[in-house]
Amino acid sequence: MKIDKNTINKIARLSRIKLDDKESEDYIKDLNSILDWVEQLNEVNTENVEPLSNISSSILPKREDVSNDTNSSEEILENAPDKLEGFFAVPKVVE
Amino acid sequence: MSKSSLKQTLKDLDTKKISIRELNQDYLKRIKENENLNVFIHFSEENVLKQIDNLEKDNSAKKLKGIPIAIKDLFCTKSMPTTAASKILENFNPTYESFVTQKLLDEGSIFVGKTNLDEFAMGSATNTSFFGNTINPLSKENEPLAPGGSSGGSAAAVAADLCLGATGTDTGGSIRQPASFCGVVGIKPTYGLCSRWGIAAFASSLDQAGIFSHNVEDASILLQSIAGFDQRDSTSAKVDIPNYFENLDDDLNGKTVGIPREYSIDATPMEISQIWEDAIKVLEKKGVKIKNISLPHTKYALPTYYIIAPAEASSNLARYDGVKYGYRSDEIDSLDEMYENTRAQGFGREVKRRILIGTYVLSAGYYDAYYLKAQKVRKLIADDFNKAFKECDFIVTPTAPSAAFPLNEKQNDPIKMYLNDVFTVPASLAGLPGISIPFGKDKNNLPLGIQILGKHFDEQQVFNAAVSLERSYE
Numbered sequence: 106m107k108i109d110k111n112t113i114n115k116i117a118r119l120s121r122i123k124l125d126d127k128e129s130e131d132y133i134k135d136l137n138s139i140l141d142w143v144e145q146l147n148e149v150n151t152e153n154v155e156p157l158s159n160i161s162s163s164i165l166p167k168r169e170d171v172s173n174d175t176n177s178s179e180e181i182l183e184n185a186p187d188k189l190e191g192f193f194a195v196p197k198v199v200e
Numbered sequence: 201m202s203k204s205s206l207k208q209t210l211k212d213l214d215t216k217k218i219s220i221r222e223l224n225q226d227y228l229k230r231i232k233e234n235e236n237l238n239v240f241i242h243f244s245e246e247n248v249l250k251q252i253d254n255l256e257k258d259n260s261a262k263k264l265k266g267i268p269i270a271i272k273d274l275f276c277t278k279s280m281p282t283t284a285a286s287k288i289l290e291n292f293n294p295t296y297e298s299f300v301t302q303k304l305l306d307e308g309s310i311f312v313g314k315t316n317l318d319e320f321a322m323g324s325a326t327n328t329s330f331f332g333n334t335i336n337p338l339s340k341e342n343e344p345l346a347p348g349g350s351s352g353g354s355a356a357a358v359a360a361d362l363c364l365g366a367t368g369t370d371t372g373g374s375i376r377q378p379a380s381f382c383g384v385v386g387i388k389p390t391y392g393l394c395s396r397w398g399i400a401a402f403a404s405s406l407d408q409a410g411i412f413s414h415n416v417e418d419a420s421i422l423l424q425s426i427a428g429f430d431q432r433d434s435t436s437a438k439v440d441i442p443n444y445f446e447n448l449d450d451d452l453n454g455k456t457v458g459i460p461r462e463y464s465i466d467a468t469p470m471e472i473s474q475i476w477e478d479a480i481k482v483l484e485k486k487g488v489k490i491k492n493i494s495l496p497h498t499k500y501a502l503p504t505y506y507i508i509a510p511a512e513a514s515s516n517l518a519r520y521d522g523v524k525y526g527y528r529s530d531e532i533d534s535l536d537e538m539y540e541n542t543r544a545q546g547f548g549r550e551v552k553r554r555i556l557i558g559t560y561v562l563s564a565g566y567y568d569a570y571y572l573k574a575q576k577v578r579k580l581i582a583d584d585f586n587k588a589f590k591e592c593d594f595i596v597t598p599t600a601p602s603a604a605f606p607l608n609e610k611q612n613d614p615i616k617m618y619l620n621d622v623f624t625v626p627a628s629l630a631g632l633p634g635i636s637i638p639f640g641k642d643k644n645n646l647p648l649g650i651q652i653l654g655k656h657f658d659e660q661q662v663f664n665a666a667v668s669l670e671r672s673y674e
Binding site for chain 2: 108112113115116117119120121122123124128132135136138139140142143144145146147148149151154155156157158159160161165166168177180181183184185186187193195196198
């Protein structure tokens with residue numbers, strides 16, 4: 106078993122997702138079965154194979170170095186769950 | 201009433217046989233009659249009427265003027281909220297328009313609503329949406345069927361004739377599989393053909409926008425409208441977009457079709473093997489040379505995909521933190537508490553599962569064994585196709601291993617659900633264009649789909665083969 110209680114807690118913490126005990130158990134089961142299933146990739150010989158991270162054949166074109174600054178902070182803040190004087194507001198971080 | 205095509209409707213509008221208002225009122229009526237299908241996350245009659253008013257005042261000629269289009273609720277739209285079918289984006293009003301929807305607006309189309317999908321496009325049945333299941337319009341009474349997914353709302357919208365076309369996105373089959381389930385045409389173009397700007401990201405190296413329509417001709421018209429280079433998407437391709445519709449040619453004489461033997465899998469029902477054979481026979485009659493090809497790494501495509509896609513998703517979905525937009529939990533004693541509770545309450549089960557898997561395969565000590573390994577196998581899968589396309593002009597396979605299944609049937613076993621994408625995922629990993637067209641029925645009279653794959657940026661060949669098969673079937 107690759108994923109145990111400690112591992113799932115560690116991943117959940119890294120993902121910033123709180124899990125209750127029932128959920129942890131479910132995800133331990135799910136993740137182990139998925140990881141067992143993807144294990145079959147080890148059958149494939151990938152020696153000297155370059156990893157493929159971008160399938161696009163196009164070359165990133167350059168653009169003119171001009172700013173297109175549109176000040177839309179007010180519009181953007183409309184979606185914020187909490188805001189204060191033109192900023193996003195979050196719970197206090199420093200005592 | 202028989203479904204009118206986009207091509208015919210454009211003619212009828214042009215010759216004033218019908219007005220933009222009459223046309224759209226017809227669609228509005230059907231949308232209201234079909235509310236039980238739960239096709240739309242957002243629909244506002246008032247909004248549609250306002251668009252009609254504006255177009256009536258507009259005297260300029262536009263290619264899609266007045267055409268009712270449904271938009272998958274993964275595309276940011278300024279005129280309507282955008283949720284990605286997630287609680288975490290509840291009440292999110294984008295401050296900008298996606299590239300694809302802007303192109304459609306520029307052409308004068310009318311957005312009838314935002315369609316339902318699997319949460320953040322993660323699913324194959326449109327059953328992970330925060331806003332409930334969409335029901336396949338082909339369901340019989342008391343036997344609701346899944347429309348496929350993730351773009352199930354868009355596929356259902358076309359199938360129920362609630363629009364003349366719809367946008368979708370396809371990461372591992374999310375356009376082609378629901379098209380097959382709902383008996384409509386769905387095309388996922390080459391990775392990079394349509395800009396991803398303004399589409400809520402799932403797996404960026406795979407996500408691609410595309411089109412649902414009633415037939416291949418309509419798909420060729422609509423795809424041309426949404427394709428094109430955009431500097432805001434660093435993987436957007438600077439290629440010439442041909443006039444797919446004008447160039448449609450159903451004469452396939454002298455072409456070669458590749459039939460990959462690895463797509464004959466044990467689990468495939470007889471009826472699907474049968475329609476595959478039927479399609480090959482039709483092509484043979486048209487003078488197409490049949491070539492058996494081998495894509496040896498096909499069986500590794502699904503596990504490769506289910507490492508790469510969750511890995512990218514875990515990174516992309518890190519932005520949903522309850523700070524800038526969307527849902528924020530009430531339990532926020534500290535900043536970390538706020539993040540953890542917001543994400544625990546805001547994401548659904550499948551999304552969390554994929555974020556956790558993705559975080560694990562990217563975490564220290566496991567990156568090489570899982571993520572890097574998957575990227576290497578992805579290279580081998582892409583190379584398989586490159587080799588195969590030296591011997592053939594296009595490839596024909598079934599779209600999905602089954603017809604539409606009952607709602608929720610496969611929900612509890614993630615791997616069983618993932619197997620829905622067995623025929624669509626390989627081309628996604630290789631970035632190739634693929635279309636699904638309705639071809640034949642199963643014993644319950646449900647539609648089945650044939651998938652046609654082409655070379656990078658050879659959408660024209662894909663459309664030509666599709667229109668040829670479609671015309672022979674009608």
